[in-house]
Amino acid sequence: MKIDLTGKVALVTASTGGIGFAIARGLAESGAEVVINGRSEATVNKAIQTLQQAVPGVAVRASIADLSDAQGVETLLRTVPHADILVNNAGIFGPQDFYATDDETWETYWQTNVMSGVRLSRALLPGMIARGWGRVVFISSESALNIPADMIHYGVTKTAQLSLARGLAKFAAGSGVTVNSVLPGPTMSDGFAAMMKDEMEKSGKSLETVGKEFVMANRPSSVIQRAASVEEVANMVVYVCSMQASATSGAALRVDGGVVDDIV
Template sequence: MQIDLSGKRAIVTGSTAGIGLAIVEGLARAGAEVVINGRKQDTVDAAIKAVKEKVSDARLSGVAADLSSAEGTQKLIDAVPEVDILVNNLGIYEETPFFDIEDDAWEEMFQVNVMSGVRLSRHYAKGMKERGWGRIQFISSESALNIPTAMMHYGVSKAALQGLSRGLAKVLAETGVTVNSILPGPTRTEGVQEMLEEHAKERDVSVDEMETLFLEENRASSLIMRLATPEEVANLCVYTASPQASATTGAALRVEGGIVESIT
């Protein structure tokens, strides 16, 4: 299968590192023009440089905007009025016991993880519908199905993305615009790597041993018993953004190593 996204323009939110940056690279390799988004201009510039070092002919631009607010979202929209592919990747997480999660933490989680995608999709889906082609993705998580007790507000926000994705797919039925959610599992991003290193020091084990312990203690149902790589998640996102995925919409697509104990 040859995925060709030449002539398509994409935005990947929260894409200066981790899964988001891997999605940018994957879309760029397939020929798409990609807009990188982050809160700070220096990290956006660094991300553009990093991708161009790997994909010399990549067509990239960047917009520094904080999408946790309507104002920040509008800044991105003003800079990039139309796109063919929207990947709502932006997300935050935080380990906090349920009884210690205050209202403002719940509100922040929803503004960043959910409302950023609502606002951008509400704008960009209109143009996609008018042109008769488009791809919208929401990066959810297996935590939407296995709600973690250590960060319940995160899991609930990711579950909300499932409903949002399915509902928007129905709104855009028969338009040529597909909407799907992607469910990664534990992935070897910079943040997860730092967490493993910290826990490894606390328990006086190697980082590799800590990865095994983390999975055994927190995701024992994993069928691959390792962290996924950002590139493995990005591969599914690139396919879902492609013309070949035209019959895939309203779906929750899992790339979580078989953690979820379900055949549906």
């Protein structure tokens, strides 16, 4: 299968590292023009330089914007008024006791993880529908189905993304635009590496080893019994954005290593 996205403009939010950057690279390797988004000029420029080295000749643009509020989304839209592919990857996570999770924290998670995707979809979907082709992908999580007791606030936002994607798929029905969710499980992203930093320094073990131990201790239902790579998650996203995935819409596609114990 050859995925060719030549001529398509792809916006990947929070794409300066981790899963977001891997997705941006995968789309660029398939010929798309990519918009790299991040909160600082330094991180965006560094990511663009890395992408240009990895994919010579790539068409790439910068969009520096913090998507945790409406103003940040408006800033992004001024530089990216239209896109053929929208990957809603911006999100925050972190463990916190339910009793200690105040309203402000809930609101911060909701605005970043859910409303950024609402606002961008509302702005960019009309153009996709008018052109008769488009792809919208929400990067959710296995935590949307397997709500973690120590991150209830996070899990709720990830479940909301599934509802949002399914509803938008119905809203865009018959238009040539597909809307899907991709649900990673434990993944060796930058955030995961930061979370495991102390353990790696204390034990002297590699990220891969610590990741495997984390999965077996905290997600023992995993079928692959390890953390996924960011490239493995990106591969699913690139396929969902392809011409070949035209019959896949409204789906919640798991790249969770089989953590969710469900045959459907």
